[in-house]
Amino acid sequence: MNAVPLGMPAFPAAARDATRNTTLRRNLRHATHTIRDRRAAAVAELDDWAGLRAAGAAVKDQTLRHLDHYLEQAEAAVTAAGGQVHWAADADEANRIVADLVRATGETEVVKIKSMATQEIGLNEALAEVGITAYETDLAELIVQLGEDRPSHILVPAIHRNRTEIRDIFRKTMGEWGIPAPEGMSDEPRELAEAARLHLREKFLRAKVAVSGANFLVAETGTLVVVESEGNGRMCLTLPETLISVVGIEKVVPTWRDLEVFLQLLPRSSTAERMNPYTSTWTGVTDGDGPREFHLVLLDNGRTKILADEVGRQTLRCIRCSACLNVCPVYERAGGHAYGSVYPGPIGAILTPQLRGTTSEIDASLPYASSLCGACYEVCPVAIDIPEVLVHLREKVTEQRGHVVERAALRAAGWVMRDPKRYTALQRAAVRTRAVHPRKVPLPGWGKAWSATRDLPALPAESFRTWWQHRDTPGGTT
Amino acid sequence: MTDSRDLILGRIRSALVGVDRAEHPANEPVARDYHDSHTDTGLANLLARNLTDYRAHVHRAAEAELPGLIGRLLAARGARTLAVPPGLPTDWLPGDSGTRILHDDGTLTATELDRVDSVLTGCAVAIAETGTLVLDAGPDQGRRMLTLVPDHHICVVRTGDQIVASVPQALRRLDPERPQTWISGPSATSDIELNRVEGVHGPRTLDVVLIAEG
Known part of the structure; x- marks a missing residue:
């Protein structure tokens, strides 16, 4: 995992500052309470939720127990469908692979779909170092990028910004990146979304290379799945000539049929919808439809370390829905930035210290960023026992250091x-x-x-x- | 690169020393204690309700009424151009409506499509429980780009044989080798204070026409 942000204090200090920011707390409280109620309603519609949740956990566990088998199967299927598969042991290697692939096309710009994996490895910064500009196209990611900010939520990265702040960021910086914000734009969400549409459409139509992550990688067919709302994902997956997808090795699921579990669990847990507006699936390349070249970069970057820990292993079931953030009393008050990582909230408190180790002060403090109330486990669609892993990590921290x-x-x-x-x-x-x-x-x-x-x-x-x-x-x- | 492949697979194998290597995943089926569907009647009504809930506009027509209805939908928006996929049934098309029809032969560019007002397609399957239309680039749906760039999408669903109840049923009908787009309402974002706003990058207006057959 990429290094800890420079000068990042331990969680208690960062959280103390965040809890004193009343605007931030108001924005967060409003957002998390709205979405947690909606999620509960969406989940209550399905009387077999418990069965789906158990199946989701079981499919992921079984995949993890045979991860080598499924990765080799996925590699063979993607290759057979005309894609190229690359393996990256760590962040540096993944960034180097992507940079080389972009350079091989002769392009200096890429459009990007929001992807936790590419944030984790610091891809945008690595590309900038070799003269390649990466444009974030998810609305919230655009707000974060233009505001030179850090994301604070997995699903809604700009959850800490209100509409007036967003309007000011757009007015001030859109022109520096491309098409400026329209004259007289108000802070109405509709007008802000319109400004983003205009600003980014020009980039989509021009882009030759796109970078994405993926929500799922189906081993038996080599199919990748991206779940989204805005259509920026479809733009990136469809219009450019070259598509590069950076995917954590834990994203693999065995069969096409297994999607029936996750495409029910994920949207309801994440955006509290029966189904998200757009889901794209693709298998290698298709003649006359979409990119002519497809590269899959399989990323380890600490995941095999988590796999080796039999208590921590369940962390790799995570499908990045962010339901645990929205119910967490600590996240609601401290906000996402205090966690010092792209993975905030309860899942971040167990994922980050396992990916990065617990040598820094912030990472050693993360397993303590919880009251162990268990709300995160209750809502987790793949039943990750986050409190259990937190306690396990606390043991490790105390063994390792002088507590x-x-x-x-x-x-x-x-x-x-x-x-x-x-x-x-x-x-x-x-x-x-x-x-x-x-x-x-x-x-x-x-x-x-x-x-x-x-x-x-x-x-x-x-x-x-x-x-x-x-x-x-x-x-x-x- | 081969080195990293071996390295990662080696790390995985040593992480999984506790797993019996003779154990084969195919021999351990996962318990699937969930329903194949949550309903099996009134699928067309349920689909219409769920699509409307996510702010798609739902219309019903007999197949013979399609040209007239589509003509009216285009006229209401003042659409001057309509793109259609190569295999769209020609008897769906509006007659002399004043809208220019562009048959996509695979050469229309994204920039050209950006100037097109509307697009008309069929679909592969529709899912009632979730209010979802699935496009799989079949002849009456066309390339993915076609239904993405124009701001207005009209999608026709045959209620007789294209609606399934649930996600599991839809997946069984679909071929993973074909590129797919699952559409549940128009493009939307909730990124600003979690207020849902229709239409960021995909079509901002989605008209769905349910046709009864026979």
């Missing part, structure tokens, strides 16, 4: 709990000394931030175990 106090506390707890006699004795002692327990424990130093906002829970007069033992005894407390 001395936490480690000592866990070790002491382990010693007590391993022996029922020790456990009972400690409980009894705790109950007997109840009267002298403090309400607060003001910790010194870094612990103060934690203890200052928390009261100790009051202990009941009797432990559950004691009550249970005496529940039928006359005179026992009931």
Whole structure:
């Protein structure tokens, strides 16, 4: 994965700044609450949602258990259909492959469909270094690119911007990139969308090379699938002469039939629609219809490391729907930028530290960017147990670094709990000394931030175990 | 490049040491505890309702009424040019309506199509539960570009044999080797404060004509 953004503070510091930005919090609260209610309604329409969700998880798990088999099958099918397959072990290699492919066409411009994988590898920046301009064509990505900003949501990358901010960005910068914003453009969403249509249409009609990601890659047929709303995806997939798709190795699904699960799970989880406005599928190249040259770049970039971790492996089921962001109380308040990665929210808190490792301060802090409330797991269409992976990653972080106090506390707890006699004795002692327990424990130093906002829970007069033992005894407390 | 291929496949194999290599995926079918469809009656009405919900305009006609209806839809927009795919039934076309008809023979460029007002096609299959039209570049649908660049798309659906209930049923009818476009309402975005706005890059107006046969 690409490096951590320069000067990125750990999650708590970044989140503290974000929570003080009231405009940001208002924008985010409005957006996440709107979409979470709509999602719930869209999901409630299907009485077999639980079965679809289980099947989605099972298909992905089975694919991951045989990932080498399916990737080789996909490679053979894409090649047979006239495409060329490239393998990229890391971000640098993927960027180099794409840059070389673009240079081979003699072009210096590409149009791009929103793609998490190309953001993850920092493709636009890598192309700029070799003199190739990449134009983002998704409306929200355009807002982010023109505003020299970073995306803050998987589905709605400019969720942190309101209409007035967007109008100002368009007015100020569209002219520098191409066709300027129309005179007298207001901040009505319709007018802003119209400005984007005009600005980008000229680029679509001129473009010879497009870069995309993909939502799914069907192994048995070599078919790629892109799910979108605006039509910028169709433009990029259809009009240029050369198409380059950068696809994470975990995007493969075994069969064409398997799409029946994911094309039901994804739109309802993501945009809360029965179906998104446009879905494109293509297999290699087709005579007289669409690009004449198709390249598939299969990207590892840390994914095989996740595969090797049997608890973390489920992270690779993710279909990037972003439902977990929209229900997360931490994301709603902290916003996407605090996560310091293109993958924000609960899924980012488990994906980023596994892709990048936990050597930087921000990445080591991400597994803690959660209250473990479990709402993310509830809405996940492929049943990723995000809290389970978070706890697993916390263990890894504490093993690796000097969290001395936490480690000592866990070790002491382990010693007590391993022996029922020790456990009972400690409980009894705790109950007997109840009267002298403090309400607060003001910790010194870094612990103060934690203890200052928390009261100790009051202990009941009797432990559950004691009550249970005496529940039928006359005179026992009931 | 071959090196990275071997490297990645090698990494995968060592990551999966816990998986029995004799285990073959074909021998472990996944449990599919979900419905093949959620409804099986009133498909045309359900399709119409769901298309309308996503702001497509739905019309109904007998096949013989098509030329008149299409003529009216074009006239209402003041369309001067209409592009059609090579295999479109000629008896769908409006008569002397004043709209110039361009038969796409595969040479129209995107820039030329950008000046075309409307496009008229059939479809491969329509999905009632999701309000989706699927185009698979068949002779009455044409190249993908044709239904993308003009701002107005009229799509004709034969209710007798082209509507299925569900996504699973649609996939069984479709050939993955053909390039497909699944269309559920006109182009839209919710990127600005999550307000849905119709029409960014694809056709901003989608007229769907359901024809009853026989």
